Amino acid sequence: MREGGLHVRKSIDGLRSGSFEGDPGVIEDVLFAAALVTPAGEAPRRGAGLAASVVRDAALVWRDGLIVYAGPASALPPGLEVEATDELVVHGAVVPGFVDCHTHLPFFGWRADEFEARLAGRTYRDLQGGGGGILRSARLLADASDEHVLDFCVPLAEEMLAHGTTALELKTGYGLSVEGELRQARLARRLAAEVPQTAVVTLLSCHAVPEGYERKEWVETVCTEILPVAASEGLVDAVDIYVEDIAFDLNDLARVAEAATAAGLPLRCHADQLGDSAAAEAAVREGARSADHLNHANTAGVAALCAAEATGAVLLPVSTLFLRADPAPARDLVDGGAAVSIATDFNPGTSPTLSLPEAIGVAASLYRMTPGEALTAATLNPAWVLGLDDSVGSLERGKRADFVVLDADDVAMIPYRPGHNPVREVWLAGRRVA
Ligand code: NIG
Numbered sequence: 001m002r003e004g005g006l007h008v009r010k011s012i013d014g015l016r017s018g019s020f021e022g023d024p025g026v027i028e029d030v031l032f033a034a035a036l037v038t039p040a041g042e043a044p045r046r047g048a049g050l051a052a053s054v055v056r057d058a059a060l061v062w063r064d065g066l067i068v069y070a071g072p073a074s075a076l077p078p079g080l081e082v083e084a085t086d087e088l089v090v091h092g093a094v095v096p097g098f099v100d101c102h103t104h105l106p107f108f109g110w111r112a113d114e115f116e117a118r119l120a121g122r123t124y125r126d127l128q129g130g131g132g133g134i135l136r137s138a139r140l141l142a143d144a145s146d147e148h149v150l151d152f153c154v155p156l157a158e159e160m161l162a163h164g165t166t167a168l169e170l171k172t173g174y175g176l177s178v179e180g181e182l183r184q185a186r187l188a189r190r191l192a193a194e195v196p197q198t199a200v201v202t203l204l205s206c207h208a209v210p211e212g213y214e215r216k217e218w219v220e221t222v223c224t225e226i227l228p229v230a231a232s233e234g235l236v237d238a239v240d241i242y243v244e245d246i247a248f249d250l251n252d253l254a255r256v257a258e259a260a261t262a263a264g265l266p267l268r269c270h271a272d273q274l275g276d277s278a279a280a281e282a283a284v285r286e287g288a289r290s291a292d293h294l295n296h297a298n299t300a301g302v303a304a305l306c307a308a309e310a311t312g313a314v315l316l317p318v319s320t321l322f323l324r325a326d327p328a329p330a331r332d333l334v335d336g337g338a339a340v341s342i343a344t345d346f347n348p349g350t351s352p353t354l355s356l357p358e359a360i361g362v363a364a365s366l367y368r369m370t371p372g373e374a375l376t377a378a379t380l381n382p383a384w385v386l387g388l389d390d391s392v393g394s395l396e397r398g399k400r401a402d403f404v405v406l407d408a409d410d411v412a413m414i415p416y417r418p419g420h421n422p423v424r425e426v427w428l429a430g431r432r433v434a
């Protein structure tokens, strides 16, 4: 029944009353699983509380797309007792849908030749300086029609869904002109409308200094001409800035933070990716929602993130591997109590992967994050970064029934099998979508 492609089951009401006639419009609303693995409790999770908990022989029950019960099958509350018949059983662990809180979609085109050039000894910095990198993706985007961009991006978002991503972030940052950035934000909103996932949009106009601008002049243009318009038109949900010696500095961060606050938008920060810019500490000081990358975060930055209430630490392990960069101080952040998330950083330059299972795999092997920690770091904590933790990120009563059925009953199988997609089923608001 479950493998047959027709995923209509009896509703609980129908089962209880015995009156169910097999109406194909009835959505599924209960399943039993050998294991349900989920973070629980208030977001974000930290330290020893980061690891997801495992419920063996579990049941998940939902109504109108919202979870009404997630826990041991033996403890189903009165009124929800259902027998675990074969058709209601899934053979694999049930986990929350993955939340990818750092991607650079929408973009257009790839840069595999830059990857090859780096293998031959060029560096990311050096390619960027020669007009490659971000500036090249900006030209590719500018030269493509809206329809071509969406035709390129929609299948990628669908591929993300097949890898279990049920909510994600989209960013600008390849528009790199006043009109180009607003266009990319509109394209991001269109992409969000065309895919089944929940998607939020971040304005990353301070991603590179466009040709023809001085750095300060571009920052002012962003803060006075782009950000206020994007905010007032409701095109974006957050603001990001790339702090790096080849991009923007701490004064620019402070200026963008001020403009984001004035627009009522949360701040994010690409911090200390290629070198130590003291950006992690500054991001905490500015009250950013997250500091991302952190490969070169210094001791003060790590300490600030471990103590921060409002600022999460977003690790991007695949871009670390892909750039052969120094690893981020992941264990120090986890053990020190930072609100750690893992994301793909999906983009054509530093992380052409869209798979959160792959990011979890690299986080386990490279960063020694346990599978249970990595699961929370790819679900509830990134939901908090995106401001979505009230509705998604964990399998708890009242949240939306966005979940994934794995092809194994142990979440350790996610990082244990690199290159394998462990996602067998994907459900959004209680409906199977992949
Ligand atoms: O997060 N480093 C800055 N931004 C991206 C890369 C963007 C690109 O190379 O196109 C990142 O790694």
Ligand code: FE
Residues within 6 Å of the ligand: 102, 103, 104, 270, 345
């Ligand atoms: Fe990024």
